[in-house]
Amino acid sequence: MSSPRKHEEVWSYLTDTDGPRSAHEVHEALEHTGIGIATIYRALNAGAESGVLRVVELPGGSTRYEPASRAHHHHFLCDGCDTAFDVEGCADGVRDLLPPDFQLNGHEILLYGLCADCGGAA
Numbered sequence: 001m002s003s004p005r006k007h008e009e010v011w012s013y014l015t016d017t018d019g020p021r022s023a024h025e026v027h028e029a030l031e032h033t034g035i036g037i038a039t040i041y042r043a044l045n046a047g048a049e050s051g052v053l054r055v056v057e058l059p060g061g062s063t064r065y066e067p068a069s070r071a072h073h074h075h076f077l078c079d080g081c082d083t084a085f086d087v088e089g090c091a092d093g094v095r096d097l098l099p100p101d102f103q104l105n106g107h108e109i110l111l112y113g114l115c116a117d118c119g120g121a122a
């Protein structure tokens, strides 16, 4: 059965990891704890509803989640293993791309390619 303690375990895994994770990725990572996939879905939904977690939608992937408290950052999506990584900081000059008289409310930047494990640097 679901319990607040298990929800916290899921949320704290997301805090400790280096990028947004899907329900299945969390399930794989927490397999040793015996937390079932249904509980993980509930924990992720509850976290998103209460504002503890932020929903991260990346192209072609399942919905991922990250702590809402994480500062402004972007993501790198690996074409090899489909893992998403946090990228620190931001790009300069994003505001310069704005057409005249448009108002900017936010932006997203997605980097993609191959992570180090998938031979990106080789």
Ligand SMILES: [Zn+2]
Pocket: 078, 079, 080, 081, 082, 083, 114, 115, 116, 117, 118
């Ligand atoms: Zn990879």
Ligand SMILES: [Zn+2]
Pocket: 072, 073, 074, 089, 090, 091, 107, 109
């Ligand atoms: Zn940015």
